[in-house]
Amino acid sequence: MKLIYRLMLAGVLACAARPALAAPPLDLDFAKPHAIDGLLKDPAGRLQIESVDGAAVLVADDTTVRFQDIAVKPNGRYVLSLTAGFQGNGESIEENPHFEVFNRLGQTGANLPSREIRFLDASGKSAGQTLRYGLPFKSMHDYVDEFYAPAGAVTARIAISTGKANRLLLAKAVLAESRETETLNINPTFALGPVNYAGWTNISAGGQLIQQDGKTIFDTKYGSSGQPIPLTQSGTYAISAKATGNGYNSIVIIRVYDADGKELMRASTRQYGPPTYFVPPADAVYASFLVYSCLLEEVRLQRVGDVSAIEALRKK
Known part of the structure; x- marks a missing residue:
């Protein structure tokens, strides 16, 4: 893990020293000619463009669909959008809500389609955490993954597995830079969908997204963790949350780490409304949330000014 965080620090310094890398978008609509050219060659002939329910889709049988490598910016924020479904004898979320x-x-399974985003550094070695998720819907479903590329990454390598004995149907695949600028953390209001856990990992036993008054909220249970959030600038930061306590020791914590993964500090709030301000140490590289016993409607990490701004903000 230490190597990952050293790469994050290296990426921060690299961004300051040179212009950002160009990030050509992935935009494959299989109803359009030549979309299949965005994939690696398929010598086994298991990839075809077919008409399904009147729409042109990529059909993949019992294989892995591999995309051409895509340039990414270190610490860049991206959104991968897929429209996909599958056919096969195995269970799906429609049949089994679990x-x-x-x-x-x-969370993936051998008999279920899945997607993977792997990051590579300039030498072609893995950089940071590989992102893997299942594709549990048989019916065509819009999947959205929002994420940060690791600081050491210059390339993203995307692959979709059909799982055993399945036929994958893929209508589109789009990778673009995120337009979100309001918050540093991903999916702050859970607006990406009722089963979209973007921005979260290590979810506590029993924790899950639920519906309340027509909104998606996160029942965190006792200790759910967010994914790493790059801190690329010094300054004053704020955390805020809209939540209801739901059990013992309800609290929202932000943890700040250095390049070696050493925790440098914590800031926290039990007042779900007003912001809590803090200044990360000079050697801070990333942060992540840790939330206990909350029905969480939204949570935000924002940079709100330079280092000197904290005194005036605390007096408000």
Whole structure:
């Protein structure tokens, strides 16, 4: 893990020293000519463009669909959008609601289609955490993954597995830079969908997204963790949350780490409304949330000024 965080620090310094890398978008609509050219060659002939329910889709049988490598910016924020479904004898989320778990980071199954985003550094070695999720819907479903590329990454390598004996149907695949600028953390209001866990990992036992008054909220249970959030600038930061306590020791914590993964500090709030301000140490590289016993409607990490701004903000 130490190597990952050293790469994050290296990426921060590299961004300051040179212009950002160009990030050509991935935009494959299989109803359009030549979309299949965005994939690696398929010598086994298991990839075809077919008409399904009147729409042109990529059909993949019992194989892995591999995309051409895509340039990414270190610490860049991206959105991968896929429209996909599958056919096969195995279960799906439509038949088994417990398959909701396969929408979470790292949850895949041998008999279920899945997607993977792997990051590579300039030497072609793995950089940071590989993102893997299941594709649990048989019916065509819009999947959205929002994420940060690791600081050491210059390339993203995307692959979609059909799982055993399945036929994958893929209508589109689009990778673009995120337009979100309001918050540093991903999916702050859970607006990406009722089963979209983007921005979260290591979810506590029993924790899940639920519906309340027509909104998606996160029942965190006792200790759910967010994914790493790059801190690329010094300054004053704020955390805020809209939540209801739901059990013992309800609290929202932000943890700040250095390049070696050493925790440098914590800031926290039990007042779900007003912001809590803090200044990360000079050697801070990234942060992540840790939330206990909350029905969480939204949570935000924002940079709100330079280092000197904290005194005036605390007096408000």
